Amino acid sequence: MSVLDGPLTTIALCWRIERCDGIALGLTDHDRDLLIDGLVHRAAPGMTPSAIRRGDGLDADTMDITGALTSAAITEADLLAGRWDGARVVLFAADWTGADATRVPLGLGTIGAVETRRGAFTAELRGASAGLDRPVVELTSAECRAELGDKRCRVALAARRRLQRVVTASGQTLTLDAFEPSANAYGGGLLRWIGGANGGLRAAIAASSAADVTLRGEPAMPVAVGDRVELIEGCDKSLATCATRFGNAANFRGEPYLPGIDLLTRYPGA
Numbered sequence: 001m002s003v004l005d006g007p008l009t010t011i012a013l014c015w016r017i018e019r020c021d022g023i024a025l026g027l028t029d030h031d032r033d034l035l036i037d038g039l040v041h042r043a044a045p046g047m048t049p050s051a052i053r054r055g056d057g058l059d060a061d062t063m064d065i066t067g068a069l070t071s072a073a074i075t076e077a078d079l080l081a082g083r084w085d086g087a088r089v090v091l092f093a094a095d096w097t098g099a100d101a102t103r104v105p106l107g108l109g110t111i112g113a114v115e116t117r118r119g120a121f122t123a124e125l126r127g128a129s130a131g132l133d134r135p136v137v138e139l140t141s142a143e144c145r146a147e148l149g150d151k152r153c154r155v156a157l158a159a160r161r162r163l164q165r166v167v168t169a170s171g172q173t174l175t176l177d178a179f180e181p182s183a184n185a186y187g188g189g190l191l192r193w194i195g196g197a198n199g200g201l202r203a204a205i206a207a208s209s210a211a212d213v214t215l216r217g218e219p220a221m222p223v224a225v226g227d228r229v230e231l232i233e234g235c236d237k238s239l240a241t242c243a244t245r246f247g248n249a250a251n252f253r254g255e256p257y258l259p260g261i262d263l264l265t266r267y268p269g270a
Contacts, residue, residue: 012096013106014041018088021200025074030096036103076116081201081220087111089125143237146253148189154251160233163194169223172206172215176229180208182245189234196228197221205234 012030016039019025026041028034034041078084091107112124138145149157164176180186186208193201204216213231235241239256243249 010095010097010099011093014092014094016041016090016092017084017111019084020086021083028094028096032096034094034096036094074121076121077221079114079116079121081198083200084111084114084123091125140255140258142254142256142258144235144239144242144252144254145237146251148233148235152251152253153248155246155248157232162231164229164231166223166225166227166229167211168225169219172218174213174215174223174229176211176213176231179211181233184208185233186213186231187234188236190232191215192230192232193219194228194230196224198223198227205231 012028012034014029014034014036015027016037017025017027024039026034026036026039027044028041030041030043033043074084088110089108090105093104093106095102107125109125112126114124115122144153146152149155149160162178162181164178166174167177168175174191184207186205189205189208191203191205191213193199193203198219198221201220203219206214206216208214235246237254239249239252239254242252
């Protein structure tokens with residue numbers, strides 16, 4: 001017998017949220033905590049989903065989840081910092097009495113846009129079919145379309161990652177305890193916070209010079225002297241850099257010599 005065949009008063013909506021950093025959180029709209037599949041789903045009566053639309057077409061399945069910022073596990077600062085971006089969410093109905101272990105799946109996807117207002121938040125849940133909105137084929141470009149170190153680039157990043165500590169911080173600029181291995185080595189790369197208030201977050205690096213690293217945006221949380229970071233080298237995605245710095249021109253994923261559309265406007269003598 002399914003949980004839906006019993007009294008409706010024994011049905012509770014539950015959310016299982018798995019962040020990209022491996023942290024899992026369980027929530028339920030029931031008035032007490034529920035232990036489901038080894039994870040305690042904390043009572044969060046303010047959590048409510050919007051109307052759930054499921055279809056067999058190619059339209060993207062989306063749903064909004066609204067809740068009050070009353071849980072210590074979900075704070076406004078973490079939402080704005082992006083800790084919950086891309087988190088995997090499973091929404092299901094369960095029997096809060098525990099008499100029936102059947103789970104009724106209601107939604108599955110990842111967290112998209114997040115909004116906060118007056119002590120509450122709204123998170124967009126994007127279903128698997130939302131991936132169909134991406135282009136089928138890539139557009140041509142003069143720059144490389146691969147990311148440094150991915151399966152298409154094939155550059156080994158093991159020797160291009162370095163652990164360092166913050167000496168000083170001012171706005172978007174951090175001064176670290178060691179110099180870069182080459183000029184602008186970290187420009188276009190990534191910085192991963194290992195400790196401190198920003199632990200677990202990532203930041204894009206705009207440029208680097210000597211011991212200074214300039215981020216594309218200010219850190220979401222205050223930075224303290226001694227905070228540990230991992231630096232991952234970057235690439236400006238040009239063929240010259242790919243060939244000279246990385247010796248990887250054979251895997252360059254761009255068309256630097258492909259004539260542009262301006263070729264159609266040329267005329268003799270121009």
